[in-house]
């Protein structure tokens with residue numbers, strides 16, 4: 001088999017690359033190891049309950065992406081209403097300027113430390129812990145984002161750099177912190193004002209207008225790539241020759257697949273850190289279990305970092321009269337979880353019952369699944385290691401796209417654009 005343009009991976013970035021090539025009348029073939037397309041945006045169904053692979057809602061602002069999503073599916077628009085769970089208190093998000101439910105002495109310590117925080121230029125800040133202390137003061141940092149960093153990013157905050165933060169964390173003024181301590185009536189300060197989700201078919205329905213007419217070959221797991229012969233080998237024993245290659249495979253994976261990857265590149269790719277995650281999916285035989293689209297959990301004795309509700313995203317995600325939740329638990333080589341999957345599932349159920357999120361009698365579906373690639377982690381060496389790998393792939397003529405192909409904190413809309421930019425690069429190369 002010989003194919004001129006080959007794309008590896010049928011997640012949103014690979015699909016977008018193929019779609020944008022097709023828009024220019026250039027055909028390509030996508031090889032995907034799974035039995036369905038969508039990658040991280042795909043979903044699975046259990047007894048009529050649909051669960052996305054991780055929480056997904058769209059807050060795309062790019063007009064081109066919005067047009068593609070709108071053409072693909074009718075959608076619900078949600079105003080984000082996330083909450084935080086901290087030591088038995090339910091606190092509106094972001095916690096830093098919504099501390100009203102906390103006891104007075106804790107609020108006082110947070111405000112005192114907020115006033116005392118060190119004044120430093122962003123350029124002088126060496127790590128995420130320092131950034132947190134400078135933004136929020138010691139007490140808040142030590143009780144909220146620092147434990148959460150261990151749960152979500154699986155590292156100590158001092159082991160992370162800060163360029164990824166951008167607008168992701170709200171930086172309130174002292175007045176806003178004080179106001180949030182005095183009253184529950186505070187304005188919404190979450191960074192996205194609205195979030196969109198398809199009415200039917202889960203998040204991946206936003207991709208359907210791109211997928212029509214593409215040549216996607218499923219169940220084709222790449223097991224080896226020979227760059228000299230321009231050949232790709234699959235686990236089913238077949239091979240394929242290519243002229244041009246776009247890959248959305250995670251950088252550490254593609255480096256393992258390429259024959260004779262130089263030692264320096266392999267070593268850099270192995271040092272790229274990401275989190276993996278367990279998804280605990282729960283279905284209930286009543287409609288009113290979930291109160292908010294999602295909530296964060298700060299307590300470290302509870303493994304889940306975040307819980308969200310697929311049935312609130314769209315009622316199409318649960319049978320009539322039912323509702324659902326999905327909890328995310330993160331781990332990495334720096335934070336291993338010594339429990340079995342069955343134990344993690346039971347732990348999560350027990351903790352959520354203790355938190356009074358639901359009662360055992362209402363639970364009708366429970367499942368646990370593992371995802372190897374969740375979040376790219378911004379440790380201090382990320383940029384130099386990533387550059388070594390990307391420079392090598394570029395030299396070898398491979399265009400690397402997507403969240404794990406660029407090794408960046410990309411939302412789905414940004415991964416779509418990454419695939420589009422990959423297609424543009426390839427068109428430019430072909431016209432030389």
Ligand SMILES: Cc1cc2nc3c(=O)[nH]c(=O)nc-3n(C[C@H](O)[C@H](O)[C@H](O)COP(=O)(O)OP(=O)(O)OC[C@H]3O[C@@H](n4cnc5c(N)ncnc54)[C@H](O)[C@@H]3O)c2cc1C
Pocket residue numbers: 008009010011012013014031032033034038039040041054055056057058059220221222223248249250253373374375401402403404405410411412413415
């Ligand atoms: C916890 C979490 C929450 C998120 N929440 C949001 C959100 O709310 N909103 C939002 O917009 N974005 C969100 N994102 C980001 C979004 O999921 C990504 O930007 C997007 O899905 C990445 O798409 P991709 O195509 O780059 O990668 P992927 O979807 O990972 O696609 C890569 C594809 O390559 C395939 N593949 C891998 N190895 C091989 C092989 N050897 N052979 C063949 N195929 C292979 C995989 O099966 C996969 O289909 C979230 C991500 C995470 C982890």
